[in-house]
Amino acid sequence: MNENGEKSVVQSIVEQLIENVSKNENSQSFSANKAVVGYVYSEQLLKCVSCLPKVKGRALLVDGLIRAFGLHSKMKLLLPVAATDCEMRSFHSEEYLNYIRRVTQQIASNSEFFADDGENDFGLSYDCAPIPHLYEIVSQIAGSSLRAAKAIVSQDCKIAINWFGGWHHAHRDEASGFCYVNDIVLAILYLLSNGYKRILYIDLDLHHGDGVEAAFAHSSKVMTVSLHKHEVGFFPGTGGIKDNGFNNINVPLKDGIDDETYVCLFKKVIQIVKSRFDADAVICQCGGDTLVGDPFDCFNLTLHGIGNCVQLLISSFDTPFIFFGGGGYNILNVSRLWTYLTSIILGVHINNQIPDHSNFLLYRPSYELHIEKSSRKNLNDSSYLNSLLNTLSDSNY
Numbered sequence: 072m073n074e075n076g077e078k079s080v081v082q083s084i085v086e087q088l089i090e091n092v093s094k095n096e097n098s099q100s101f102s103a104n105k106a107v108v109g110y111v112y113s114e115q116l117l118k119c120v121s122c123l124p125k126v127k128g129r130a131l132l133v134d135g136l137i138r139a140f141g142l143h144s145k146m147k148l149l150l151p152v153a154a155t156d157c158e159m160r161s162f163h164s165e166e167y168l169n170y171i172r173r174v175t176q177q178i179a180s181n182s183e184f185f186a187d188d189g190e191n192d193f194g195l196s197y198d199c200a201p202i203p204h205l206y207e208i209v210s211q212i213a214g215s216s217l218r219a220a221k222a223i224v225s226q227d228c229k230i231a232i233n234w235f236g237g238w239h240h241a242h243r244d245e246a247s248g249f250c251y252v253n254d255i256v257l258a259i260l261y262l263l264s265n266g267y268k269r270i271l272y273i274d275l276d277l278h279h280g281d282g283v284e285a286a287f288a289h290s291s292k293v294m295t296v297s298l299h300k301h302e303v304g305f306f307p308g309t310g311g312i313k314d315n316g317f318n319n320i321n322v323p324l325k326d327g328i329d330d331e332t333y334v335c336l337f338k339k340v341i342q343i344v345k346s347r348f349d350a351d352a353v354i355c356q357c358g359g360d361t362l363v364g365d366p367f368d369c370f371n372l373t374l375h376g377i378g379n380c381v382q383l384l385i386s387s388f389d390t391p392f393i394f395f396g397g398g399g400y401n402i403l404n405v406s407r408l409w410t411y412l413t414s415i416i417l418g419v420h421i422n423n424q425i426p427d428h429s430n431f432l433l434y435r436p437s438y439e440l441h442i443e444k445s446s447r448k449n450l451n452d453s454s455y456l457n458s459l460l461n462t463l464s465d466s467n468y
């Protein structure tokens with residue numbers, strides 16, 4: 072102000088510049104998500120999940136990158152404890168849990184385990200080999216997802232994240248597809264027995280969410296939706312278009328799908344879901360094996376495609392959410408994805424540059440968060456997608 076109390080021309084220009092800069096900043100940033108976001112984490116959980124043979128070390132990388140971007144401090148920490156046998160029996164059979172306990176004891180005493188001839192091995196072979204400390208790992212994973220569900224029920228947070236859960240293939244008495252425990256089913260059952268009446272489950276993993284679908288096949292309280300690769304001989308083999316019903320929607324896809332096609336399809340699927348099912352909680356499994364560069368080498372998605380789907384979900388449903396991890400075997404790209412999704416869920420912008428932290432050198436050569444899609448062909452042409460959508464929106468279910 073000058074001595075007469077009037078603004079000088081220079082002051083007015085400076086104020087105008089500041090206003091313009093803040094307007095630009097607002098337009099570039101995400102709209103801030105006001106919901107309290109809970110993050111399931113404990114050192115013991117990370118140690119256990121990092122022991123799983125197919126994703127060794129992944130949990131530590133994911134948590135390290137989330138921490139490096141400063142996202143930890145924006146979330147409410149949800150400290151999990153191991154699930155009890157009684158809690159796990161809400162889905163898994165007593166025989167299966169007893170077998171896991173016996174296998175674990177035998178490995179501890181002999182350092183090797185052999186199933187007796189002709190004995191039911193409950194799926195503990197090949198993809199789900201018996202491993203040391205298995206009972207502890209299973210109960211930690213189950214406890215972590217129950218912690219997420221309990222935080223929703225107690226209204227400690229509106230959105231809970233458990234990137235260390237999401238093991239969607241396990242069945243009541245059978246380990247399957249790298250999954251020894253179906254923590255997602257346990258979390259959904261917990262919500263159902265604590266006041267929630269209509270739960271929507273969305274599975275974005277490369278593989279069909281068969282374990283969750285089968286668990287609720289005869290329930291009108293849970294709608295399961297799975298977008299996945301479907302091809303003869305591709306695991307788990309279920310989830311074809313003919314496997315659809317009123318409360319289970321399968322979206323079988325071919326190789327090479329890119330962000331644009333996936334997001335467009337996802338939007339239409341969500342419209343169909345909303346017209347059929349009035350959810351009071353939404354559970355989303357965000358497996359990262361759909362990313363370009365995954366060893367499965369099937370889909371051609373980047374962080375942006377999956378991020379857009381998560382953003383769309385949050386803006387489409389005014390309900391509590393739980394976000395889970397899942398598959399994903401290029402573990403650096405999966406840690407990029409789940410860090411980016413954490414930022415989307417929080418509604419904060421993070422830079423493309425990986426911050427300096429103890430794992431920084433592993434992110435060579437780009438040292439960047441985002442990844443580029445490849446030039447591979449998208450086999451999901453418009454005639455296939457149209458026939459898929461026509462079948463999905465068929466009201467005769």
Ligand SMILES: [Zn+2]
Pocket residue numbers: 276277278358360397398399
């Ligand atoms: Zn998968």
